[in-house]
Amino acid sequence: MISLFMSFLLMSTVAFAQKPMDAFEVQVDGLGCPFCAYGLEKKFKEFKGIKEVKIDIETGDFSFAYPAEKALSLAAVVSQVEKAGYSPMKTVITRANGLVETDAPLEVKDVALAAVQTKDLFVAGNCEMCEARILKATSRLEGITEAAWDSKTKMLHISFDSKQQSENSISQAIALAGHDTKLHKAQASTYETLPMCCKYERLKN
Amino acid sequence: MKNQFKSLWFIAILGAFQWAAFAQGPPITADKPIMLGGGSFTAKTLIEHRKTDGGTFRYSPLMLHYVIHSNALVALHIPRISFDLASGVSGQSLADVKLLGKYQFLRIDGTGKTFRMVAKTLQTLPTGAELGVMELSAGLYQGYYGLVAGYESLRYGISMELGLNHIPQGDLDFLQHKLGFGLPLLKPQYPNRQINLFFEYNSQWLWSQKGYQLLYAQGIQYARKNITFDLAYQLPLVNDMPEGMQFKRSLFLGSRFTF
Numbered sequence: 001m002i003s004l005f006m007s008f009l010l011m012s013t014v015a016f017a018q019k020p021m022d023a024f025e026v027q028v029d030g031l032g033c034p035f036c037a038y039g040l041e042k043k044f045k046e047f048k049g050i051k052e053v054k055i056d057i058e059t060g061d062f063s064f065a066y067p068a069e070k071a072l073s074l075a076a077v078v079s080q081v082e083k084a085g086y087s088p089m090k091t092v093i094t095r096a097n098g099l100v101e102t103d104a105p106l107e108v109k110d111v112a113l114a115a116v117q118t119k120d121l122f123v124a125g126n127c128e129m130c131e132a133r134i135l136k137a138t139s140r141l142e143g144i145t146e147a148a149w150d151s152k153t154k155m156l157h158i159s160f161d162s163k164q165q166s167e168n169s170i171s172q173a174i175a176l177a178g179h180d181t182k183l184h185k186a187q188a189s190t191y192e193t194l195p196m197c198c199k200y201e202r203l204k205n
Numbered sequence: 206m207k208n209q210f211k212s213l214w215f216i217a218i219l220g221a222f223q224w225a226a227f228a229q230g231p232p233i234t235a236d237k238p239i240m241l242g243g244g245s246f247t248a249k250t251l252i253e254h255r256k257t258d259g260g261t262f263r264y265s266p267l268m269l270h271y272v273i274h275s276n277a278l279v280a281l282h283i284p285r286i287s288f289d290l291a292s293g294v295s296g297q298s299l300a301d302v303k304l305l306g307k308y309q310f311l312r313i314d315g316t317g318k319t320f321r322m323v324a325k326t327l328q329t330l331p332t333g334a335e336l337g338v339m340e341l342s343a344g345l346y347q348g349y350y351g352l353v354a355g356y357e358s359l360r361y362g363i364s365m366e367l368g369l370n371h372i373p374q375g376d377l378d379f380l381q382h383k384l385g386f387g388l389p390l391l392k393p394q395y396p397n398r399q400i401n402l403f404f405e406y407n408s409q410w411l412w413s414q415k416g417y418q419l420l421y422a423q424g425i426q427y428a429r430k431n432i433t434f435d436l437a438y439q440l441p442l443v444n445d446m447p448e449g450m451q452f453k454r455s456l457f458l459g460s461r462f463t464f
Binding site for chain 1: 242
């Protein structure tokens with residue numbers, strides 16, 4: 001009888017034990033009304049298991065918790081905010097094991113000792129909105145110290161810490177945002193979501 | 206009389222800007238450029254009880270909007286209309302079915318504010334009775350092409366629309382301009398609970414008929430997390446329309462639910 005009771009107690013403990021959760025904080029621009037916040041929350045409800053959703057519409061602070069075992073990536077969070085129709089500005093993930101991930105630009109003091117490299121990369125795009133998107137994609141990467149894109153030459157002039165980034169990783173981040181580079185092409189589904197004025201001529205393989 | 210209406214319009218606009226305001230929901234008789242997240246549906250109705258010099262009409266649409274992705278929306282409007290014409294004829298029937306498409310081509314976001322523009326088309330199918338009532342039931346194919354712009358902030362919202370309605374078989378083409386102001390009475394909060402006031406203007410110019418009308422709608426809206434209840438009263442400020450098409454008043458009662 002006692003062993004039966006102990007087994008039941010053990011099973012209950014396992015069943016009700018809290019799963020380790022990752023904490024997500026996103027600064028979202030474009031939430032002009034409470035309905036916008038509803039649109040954002042609804043889109044994130046597609047992530048099954050999401051908990052503790054909080055949105056402060058005055059500051060644009062959006063936070064939630066998500067099971068650590070699912071290892072929700074920073075790129076997936078950023079992409080989901082964009083799919084909801086809003087602009088993710090800064091994302092911070094505090095993993096259940098204490099590690100912190102962020103797309104906030106690296107502070108200058110951290111770069112002082114870094115090996116800074118400068119490159120000119122070709123990035124397809126058309127307009128000022130493209131420029132904003134390309135620069136935002138680069139600003140999310142750690143170790144970027146300077147970035148400028150010219151809509152006429154399509155060249156991205158970028159300086160970065162070569163210990164943290166490479167031409168390949170930067171090109172990949174830009175392609176994820178919807179812009180073709182020589183090294184990586186944007187996914188067709190991402191390209192399709194670009195506004196009309198940003199629909200540049202796709203690069204051939 | 207016309208001058209009095211113009212004064213009223215001016216006072217109403219001034220009044221709209223003087224409200225201490227925070228945030229607002231979707232407009233009632235005007236349109237909006239914001240789409241709530243890709244893959245979502247909104248079921249809506251906006252029952253209109255309209256009185257013109259040609260008769261009395263009750264228009265009851267069932268509208269289903271689907272946001273394909275954050276930049277595009279399609280919708281189907283299936284309306285019924287009951288009418289009581291000045292000639293003594295009365296009845297009810299299916300009104301003109303409408304297909305709506307919107308594409309957002311500009312989005313500028315800031316903290317707690319956004320400016321957006323969408324291209325819009327509304328295709329009206331000739332499924333309704335030939336009642337000759339603008340936007341309700343003409344029994345003629347119509348194509349509407351317009352631009353909708355909107356600025357939403359936590360203090361107020363402004364929406365504007367400019368469009369052209371073309372009817373291939375008829376002389377009822379018109380140019381339309383809508384201007385709406387939305388002002389809430391409660392502090393912004395999420396999950397949202399809002400009571401919003403709307404001040405909406407709709408001007409239509411029928412050049413072939415040399416007709417012009419400027420309508421003003423005063424609306425109030427109660428909104429919860431994903432549902433709204435809307436009430437608006439519309440009256441003409443300028444009414445230079447041909448006989449039989451002169452607008453007297455409309456009462457709107459609606460609701461929308463997003464899922």
